Structure formats: C-alpha cells, structure tokens
Amino acid sequence: SIKKQFDQSVRFFDEELLYVLEKQKYIVDNIDRAIENDEVKVYYQPVFSTETGKLCGFEALSRWIDSKYGFLSPGEFIEVLEKYRLIHKIDVHTVKRICQDIKRLKDLSIPYVPVSVNLSRLDFELCDIANIIETEIKANDIPRHLLHIEITESVLTENTKDLREKIEFFQSQGYEVWMDDFGSGYSSLNVLKDYNFDVLKIDMLFLKDFESNPKSKEIVASIIEMARKLEIDTLVEGVETKEQYDYLKSIGCNKVQGYFLGKPRPFDKKLISFIAKNADSSAARIKQIVPP
Ligand code: C2E
Ligand code: MG
Ligand code: MG
Ligand code: MG
DSSP, rough: HHHHHHHHHHHHHHHHHHHHHHHHHHHHHHHHHHHHHEEEEEEEHHHHTTTOOEEEEEEEEEEEETTTTEEHHHHHHHHHHHHHTOOOHHHHHHHHHHHHHHHHHHHOOOOOOOOEEOOTTTTHHHHHHHHHHHHHHTTTOOGGGEEEEEEEGGGGGGGOOHHHHHHHHHHTTOOOOEEEEEEESOOOOHHHHHOOEEEEEEGGGGGTTTTTTTHHHHHHHHHHEEEEEEEOOOEEEEOOOOHHHHHHHHHOOEEEEEEETOOOOSSSSSHHHHHHHHOOOOOOOOSSSSOO
C-alpha cells in the first residue's frame, strides 16, 4: 500500500540522516586523534604544463583513512570541520606534511616541484596560518616559490580588506596565490579586479558537458583569453580525456590537472620515482627570489 511505502521511505530517510549525523559527530570528535595517529594523509595530484608537456607541480589533497568508516574524502569532512571551526587542524597538518615531503625530495636530490595547498578562509581566523607556513618553510629550508596557496573563489565574495591584505602579504613574501574553482561562484569577475592572482584554476564544471554543449567550450576559451589579457596564468581542472587536453592546449590554457594526467596519490616510492622521471626542474619558475 501507499501508506506502507511511505512509512518505509520515511524510515529509510531517518536512517540515512542518522547515519550522516553520526558520521559528522564522529569526524568532529575524532579529528585530533586521527591527525595524531597519522590517519589523515596528504595525497598529491600532478599538474602538467601544456607548454612543455611535463609535470610542473602537484596539488595536495587530504584523505582520512579511518578504522571505522574506511576511506573518507574531503567531501565528507571539510564542510563539517568548517562548520565546527576545526578546519585549521587539517590545514596546519597538511602544510607541515607538504614541507616534510618537499624536504625529502630535496634530500634525495630530486628536482623540486611546487605544491599547492588548499586553505580555507577560516584558517585565517582560527590560527595564524601565514606564520605557521613561514615556520614550516624555514624549518625545512624550502624556497617560498615552491608553495602555492589555493583560495577558493567563494571565500572571496565578501571582499574584506583584511583577507586581501593577507593574500598580498603572502605574495610579497614570494608565495604564489592561486584562485580555485573559478566560475563556480557568484562574483568571479569582481574578484579578478581586486586581487592579483598568479594562477586562475577554472572549475571542472565546464568540462562536464564539454562534448555535448558547445557553449561550455566557448566559455572556457573566453575565460582563458580574458586571463591572458590580465596576465594571469590559467589551469583547467578535471581534465579526463585526450580531446579535452588537446582543446585546452590549443586555446592557450597554461596548465592542466585531472584523471587524464594522473589521480591523487600518496607520497610513496612510486610517486617519488614518478617525480624523478617527469619533473621539469624549470617548473619551479622563480618569479621573485626571497630567501627563506
Ligand atoms: P579542489 O581544490 O577544487 O580539488 C579538486 C578536486 O577534484 C579534488 O577532489 C580532486 O580529487 C578532484 N579531481 C581531480 N581531477 C579530477 C578529474 O579528472 N575528474 C573528477 N571527477 N575529479 C577530479 P577532492 O580531493 O575530493 O577534494 C574536494 C575539495 O575539497 C577540493 O576541491 C578542496 O576544495 C577541498 N580540499 C581538499 N583537501 C583539502 C585540504 O587539505 N584543506 C582544505 N581546506 N580543503 C581541502
Ligand atoms: Mg584546490
Ligand atoms: Mg578546484
Ligand atoms: Mg573544487
């Protein structure tokens, strides 16, 4: 009967909701323990230059490998950690791990490759993230131009003077600041006017219907042309096919990232030998040398 079906779907909904809420509570209660026990890992996804066809860096992406829930992706824990104002715990841990990993490459005499870290707007409120980054960079003797900071477009919408000053401070020190998820938010163009980003990361949403919707192709081409006029480098994320790669190269997109080029991987022997084989040492292009 309809009533029975209804009761069943309500119960199913309740169970789903309960599961999600329990998981969120678990995340909040266990974040410290997970970081301490090294269950929060940094995975690295390669970034390729379309100009050289070579590896030119990585993006650091967090993964939580939990004894109870198994493999947790950022989609499951970033938002809840932001909600409970705990996100800086992951980001501080990630910055430390990135610096240690770059140091390991250095000790192995493998060419440097830059790494981008995703910061949350809240990191600036919840801790002195700039100071923490400086400390880690100095402790591991890493040139600042090897660490890029990704800030997502949506956090820049309320154009506060404070955040702009912090971004400008990072850049004056020699870090690159990249705008993430461009095109997915509301005030993209306004933000381009007010900040000087080193790289614009164009959201993968335009690639979703790339083959079927000619408008998507034109939009991406227009963003890239505009960025070129503003002297900002471009990167398209979520590149999954050779056709997409070839098109992006043909319209002058500088960098690409996506499953076609490589999935995020842990920092292990395989990754180290991949870097040794593919790294283009000139990728750590020095815009401005500021000693650590
Ligand atoms: P994002 O910074 O825009 O990262 C790109 C996301 O796209 C990653 O998802 C990556 O795994 C995924 N991706 C890359 N290539 C492809 C592709 O070809 N196809 C598809 N379908 N997906 C692709 P992930 O790792 O799940 O991260 C999601 C978001 O969570 C990130 O988006 C970033 O905003 C946030 N995030 C990840 N790690 C951290 C972190 O340590 N701290 C903070 N604050 N945020 C993080
Ligand atoms: Mg990112
Ligand atoms: Mg992105
Ligand atoms: Mg994204």
